[in-house]
Amino acid sequence: DGGITQSPKYLFRKEGQNVTLSCEQNLNHDAMYWYRQDPGQGLRLIYYSQIVNDFQKGDIAEGYSVSREKKESFPLTVTSAQKNPTAFYLCASSARGLTVAEQYFGPGTRLTVT
Amino acid sequence: AQKVTQAQTEISVVEKEDVTLDCVYETRDTTYYLFWYKQPPSGELVFLIRRNSFDEQNEISGRYSWNFQKSTSSFNFTITASQVVDSAVYFCALSRPWLTGGGNKLTFGTGTQLKVEL
Numbered sequence: 001d002g003g004i005t006q007s008p009k010y011l012f013r014k015e016g017q018n019v020t021l022s023c024e025q026n027l028n029h030d031a032m033y034w035y036r037q038d039p040g041q042g043l044r045l046i047y048y049s050q051i052v053n054d055f056q057k058g059d060i061a062e063g064y065s066v067s068r069e070k071k072e073s074f075p076l077t078v079t080s081a082q083k084n085p086t087a088f089y090l091c092a093s094s095a096r097g098l099t100v101a102e103q104y105f106g107p108g109t110r111l112t113v114t
Numbered sequence: 115a116q117k118v119t120q121a122q123t124e125i126s127v128v129e130k131e132d133v134t135l136d137c138v139y140e141t142r143d144t145t146y147y148l149f150w151y152k153q154p155p156s157g158e159l160v161f162l163i164r165r166n167s168f169d170e171q172n173e174i175s176g177r178y179s180w181n182f183q184k185s186t187s188s189f190n191f192t193i194t195a196s197q198v199v200d201s202a203v204y205f206c207a208l209s210r211p212w213l214t215g216g217g218n219k220l221t222f223g224t225g226t227q228l229k230v231e232l
């Protein structure tokens with residue numbers, strides 16, 4: 001089945017540690033995205049990539065880093081510089097065209113940093 | 115700048131009632147796209163619908179219907195004869211076309227929590 005996988009579902013880390021969240025898609029989509037969701041808030045864009053080996057900062061990129069070495073993979077690293085890393089992280093992907101394409105989301109990773 | 119407002123934080127209804135979720139947006143673009151997503155308790159967002167700014171025709175899909183009114187910058191979502199399985203958080207979102215440099219990025223509202231009780 002085509003889709004987006006994120007692992008793990010729950011992740012616990014100590015403050016000061018970097019942590020990498022996995023996102024893999026087999027939809028053959030060119031574009032991939034990382035969003036952060038906090039309780040009672042909408043999703044906010046962290047980083048996005050429209051093509052392999054290229055990515056751009058979203059609205060809240062500080063304290064995060066990404067790479068896009070393969071079309072199907074877009075890992076997100078939450079660094080120790082991120083002041084409030086505890087959140088629900090969602091990865092998405094979409095086709096790339098002239099107008100717009102709906103984004104499809106993975107199941108998310110809930111990160112807790114103590 | 116783009117903005118999406120979902121003023122209803124939480125709505126509770128009894129099963130079989132109709133319910134409307136409001137969405138108001140702001141954009142300077144003449145071409146834009148509006149979306150609705152459903153987030154069940156499992157957390158994954160499920161795509162429901164996409165509309166472009168040139169198509170104001172209302173759409174119906176089973177118990178779901180959408181009312182797009184450019185004059186009031188609104189894109190409301192109605193569930194007819196609600197069911198317990200409709201309980202979820204619903205997000206409205208706005209996007210610009212790729213060609214404007216928007217990168218297909220979504221601007222989300224804060225969501226409306228819908229609770230359908232027996």
